[in-house]
Amino acid sequence: MKRFRGRSAWLLAGLALGLLAGVGSAAAIMFATRPAASSQFSWPQGVPLSASTATSSETMAIATGRVDDQVEGLVTLDFITGDLQTFVMNPRTGKLVGWFKTNVTTQLPVDKSKKPAYLLSTGSWEPVGFSSQQRPAGCVVYVADANTGMFYAYTFPWIKGAASTGITQSTPMLPLDGGKARNITLRAE
Known part of the structure; x- marks a missing residue:
């Protein structure tokens, strides 16, 4: 029984880690394919940008x-x-x-x-x-x-x-x- 618990713990840990990796991968794919906020506006070509400090x-x-x-x-x-x-x-x-x-x-x-x-x-x-x-x-x-x-x-x-x-x-x-x-x-x- 003791041996079974050790294997069960490792199995549960592996499943949890796999689940986290899967959720993380799905979130990364969703984030990467979503249009970025900065792509909604692009600075016009030839218009100089000026900043003071x-x-x-x-x-x-x-x-x-x-x-x-x-x-x-x-x-x-x-x-x-x-x-x-x-x-x-x-x-x-x-x-x-x-x-x-x-x-x-x-x-x-x-x-x-x-x-x-x-x-x-x-x-x-x-x-x-x-x-x-x-x-x-x-x-x-x-x-x-x-x-x-x-x-x-x-x-x-x-x-x-x-x-x-x-x-x-x-x-x-x-x-x-x-x-x-x-x-x-x-x-x-």
Whole structure:
């Protein structure tokens, strides 16, 4: 009888394992033959995909933003100096061909009793009413002062043809407009 129980246990274990393998195989076949959610939408051919990103530390923030349909820029904001800069690369050579700079403390004065704390983000826009020589970049840079709640938007002039020929562009960044996102005053404790 003892011998029969051992064999029975092995037989039951084998049957259970076989049953699990069968169910797993059936589920895998069903999953593999079911249309994937991503196959319901495909990205149109020839339409560029653009993504922006941003990150920061205690003293600096960086972000990327689309400058035109071929290049993006790297935006840096130094919290210590207030310097906002955008660097743009030539898409053919991988060398920097654009450098644009301003100081945000002109529009966002620093409270000397507080450590500067900024937020940085970029957005896309299609400016209208500008000549090709004076056309702003397709990137708007947004800077917010986390201490005061004030924010300001910046851009820079961009000549698309100059970048592809390797001509360096370097001008001050242009302040566009700003406002206040916080309607209360924070007191220092």
